[in-house]
Amino acid sequence: MVKRKVAKVLAFRYKILAGILIILAGGLVLLPKYEKHEGIKPEQLLSNVISPERYISTDILADKLINQDPSYLLIDVRDKESYHTYTLPNAINIPLAKLLDEDSERYLNQDEYDVVLFSNDNFYADQAWILCNRLDYQNLHVLKGGINQWFNTVINPPKPLENMPTEQFELYSFRKAASMYFGVAYPEQFKAVKKPKKKIVKKIITVKKKKKAPAEGGC
Amino acid sequence: MKELEKTKRISIASTLFILVVLIAVLAFERPKHMYKVNSVNTLEKLTSNDYFISLNDVNIENDILIDVRNQFEYEKGHLKNALNIYAPEILSDTNSTIFEELKERDKTIVLYGANPDEVNAPFMLLYQLGYTRVKILAVENSYVQNKLITNAVDIEKSVANVNAFIDESIKKATQSLKKKVVVRKKPRKKIITVKKKKKAPAEGGC
Numbered sequence: 521m522v523k524r525k526v527a528k529v530l531a532f533r534y535k536i537l538a539g540i541l542i543i544l545a546g547g548l549v550l551l552p553k554y555e556k557h558e559g560i561k562p563e564q565l566l567s568n569v570i571s572p573e574r575y576i577s578t579d580i581l582a583d584k585l586i587n588q589d590p591s592y593l594l595i596d597v598r599d600k601e602s603y604h605t606y607t608l609p610n611a612i613n614i615p616l617a618k619l620l621d622e623d624s625e626r627y628l629n630q631d632e633y634d635v636v637l638f639s640n641d642n643f644y645a646d647q648a649w650i651l652c653n654r655l656d657y658q659n660l661h662v663l664k665g666g667i668n669q670w671f672n673t674v675i676n677p678p679k680p681l682e683n684m685p686t687e688q689f690e691l692y693s694f695r696k697a698a699s700m701y702f703g704v705a706y707p708e709q710f711k712a713v714k715k716p717k718k719k720i721v722k723k724i725i726t727v728k729k730k731k732k733a734p735a736e737g738g739c
Numbered sequence: 740m741k742e743l744e745k746t747k748r749i750s751i752a753s754t755l756f757i758l759v760v761l762i763a764v765l766a767f768e769r770p771k772h773m774y775k776v777n778s779v780n781t782l783e784k785l786t787s788n789d790y791f792i793s794l795n796d797v798n799i800e801n802d803i804l805i806d807v808r809n810q811f812e813y814e815k816g817h818l819k820n821a822l823n824i825y826a827p828e829i830l831s832d833t834n835s836t837i838f839e840e841l842k843e844r845d846k847t848i849v850l851y852g853a854n855p856d857e858v859n860a861p862f863m864l865l866y867q868l869g870y871t872r873v874k875i876l877a878v879e880n881s882y883v884q885n886k887l888i889t890n891a892v893d894i895e896k897s898v899a900n901v902n903a904f905i906d907e908s909i910k911k912a913t914q915s916l917k918k919k920v921v922v923r924k925k926p927r928k929k930i931i932t933v934k935k936k937k938k939a940p941a942e943g944g945c
Contacts, residue, residue, distance in 0.1 A: 566860075620782055651781060
């Protein structure tokens with residue numbers, strides 16, 4: 521009796537198995553929800569974001585620009601207007617709003633250049649960096665302090681005080697030279713450019729000593 | 740007999756397959772943190788610029804202030820009614836439950852730190868994780884004689900017009916050059932007076 525019943529169920533075994541498989545396959549429909557999870561893990565993003573590794577200082581950048589390092593690509597994330605007012609030499613303008621456009625991706629998602637993002641401060645550049653880091657773009661950096669810091673260190677370097685260490689003086693002379701490279705003129709700079717002074721030939725006025733007149737007369 | 744063996748094998752294989760799938764499904768762990776807002780929408784939020792709030796606009800009933808500096812700084816001095824959640828620990832379990840609770844209670848999370856830059860990362864992370872009611876307090880905190888001083892700041896304000904500065908410097912430099920030239924135009928003539936020697940009176944003589 522029992523055997524017969526089992527046999528009856530077993531007759532449907534393929535259908536049952538197929539049914540279970542189909543139900544499980546249906547489970548796949550639920551999975552794509554997690555696919556929305558675009559980019560790297562939030563924990564990874566957090567640790568990347570907390571580390572200050574992405575920052576590049578204005579002095580190092582100035583050095584790279586002066587040496588015309590071809591591996592650096594500058595990207596200005598401010599709006600067009602500020603970009604046209606002043607920007608770093610050879611910078612490309614990608615306003616923050618257009619950061620994720622297809623055209624911008626060419627510059628951001630590549631491994632040929634070291635890309636330096638900058639804005640007035642580093643606030644917007646950081647935001648751009650965080651967005652790109654989530655998408656796992658490599659070789660991105662942020663100019664620490666942005667244009668403001670650039671102005672305060674490279675363009676208009678503060679003179680070190682007399683009681684400061686020699687490094688400060690060296691840094692100052694580097695920055696001053698850099699600022700000259702970027703177009704700032706210093707009054708003392710013109711001394712070197714001036715035409716060589718004509719040597720004023722001293723006129724020598726020879727005053728002939730009168731020979732003592734031989735004693736006149738006399739006996 | 741052979742036929743029976745074949746079907747047996749098929750059923751064993753398929754039960755094993757189903758078992759594997761079941762184990763996989765059970766072992767599937769939902770990641771703890773998931774992005775709920777994609778990059779494009781986040782960027783839209785960022786460009787809207789409506790995520791800043793000034794200290795005067797903070798409403799104690801609806802807004803919860805969160806200090807993202809470390810515990811030491813927090814204990815040294817913090818804003819009134821602020822919670823302390825150190826930025827690197829923002830994804831820890833306890834903190835996640837706090838944020839979840841705040842979200843359920845429909846509160847706005849207002850983040851602040853030593854400066855807005857410091858808050859940027861936690862803000863963006865929280866926003867992308869789906870806590871859409873997050874704001875940044877546009878203040879700068881510093882200590883003067885161990886007293887917390889909170890100042891409002893303008894974000895991304897340009898300090899100087901670099902081009903104007905460069906032009907100015909060139910102008911100054913050339914001006915100083917001109918001045919020098921003007922000075923040199925009048926070389927003072929040295930007057931060398933040659934004293935005529937008086938003729939010596941005739942010496943001698945009788």
